[in-house]
Amino acid sequence: MNAITERDMLNLLLARYNTERRGTIADRWVRAEHVRSSQDYRQTVSVADFIAIDKYSSSQAMHGHEVKVSRGDWLTELRDLAKSERIKRYCNFWWLVVSDASIVKDGELPDGWGLIVKAGEKLRIKVQAAELRPDPLCLDFLAGLTAAVQRTAYREPLHRDVRTLHRWEQDRGYFQQCQACGQLAPCPFHQPRATNQEAVPTGAASVIQGEQP
Known part of the structure; x- marks a missing residue:
């Protein structure tokens, strides 16, 4: 440990x-x-x-x-x-x-x-x-x-990524925001880890880590 x-x-x-x-x-x-x-x-x-x-x-x-x-x-x-x-x-x-x-x-x-x-x-x-x-x-x-x-x-x-806030508005319904800047989450500036994970195609994470998909 x-x-x-x-x-x-x-x-x-x-x-x-x-x-x-x-x-x-x-x-x-x-x-x-x-x-x-x-x-x-x-x-x-x-x-x-x-x-x-x-x-x-x-x-x-x-x-x-x-x-x-x-x-x-x-x-x-x-x-x-x-x-x-x-x-x-x-x-x-x-x-x-x-x-x-x-x-x-x-x-x-x-x-x-x-x-x-x-x-x-x-x-x-x-x-x-x-x-x-x-x-x-x-x-x-x-x-x-x-x-x-x-x-x-x-x-x-x-x-660390800043928090994602779960919001609801009458005209938009439910959506997620970056707590730091208010942009839609994940925000590439304040939530880089979540952004990178979202950008990785399905099955590609293991390849990035040096494993076979």
């Missing part, structure tokens, strides 16, 4: 923070990978592995995440909590996300941190994060956050 990587965990976070508003392609969440605490390279800079912003007016909040896939990585984090504090200070909730529950021993989770654990092909909350009182966002951090949102949107199709 291949070891779980940070990329695997980020893909699970991308899937977790993805909720469309019914009847639209509007997404509830803004997602950003590898967000820097500052754009000033003369400063000591920290990087949050993943940030998700809830846009819903009744629950607007910024969730920060530290992803760990080994015990050693987690112990390194514990030795310098000031590193995470540079971004945690702007968040409403702060989460540790681990590939295995054994990475974190009893009593190690810092006060206020939540814990999310990989369970099969999904992520499950094991410890609820406390609601924090974040500092106001500064322009320096906001610039890095928005740049990370843009990069994440560009990169996402390299790792």
Whole structure:
């Protein structure tokens, strides 16, 4: 079995923070990978592995995440909590996300941190994060956050197809849309895997894989 990587965990976070508003392609969440605490390279800079912003007016909040896939990585984090504090200070909730529950021993989770654990092909909350009182966002951090949102949107199709939404309209009946752009699914830009599979003729998949049809 291949070891779980940070990329695997980020893909699970991308899937977790993805909720469309019914009847639209509007997404509830803004997602950003590898967000820097500052754009000033003369400063000591920290990087949050993943940030998700809830846009819903009744629950607007910024969730920060530290992803760990080994015990050693987690112990390194514990030795310098000031590193995470540079971004945690702007968040409403702060989460540790681990590939295995054994990475974190009893009593190690810092006060206020939540814990999310990989369970099969999904992520499950094991410890609820406390609601924090974040500092106001500064322009320096906001610039890095928005740049990370843009990069994440560009990169996402390299790792996973965005969702297909099943829609119904009176004049069109049932149809499928790409969640990212609203074009008919599968979309070649945001759903390249589904597009390629649809383009493969019946019986040709085994030939592509080097097998006889």
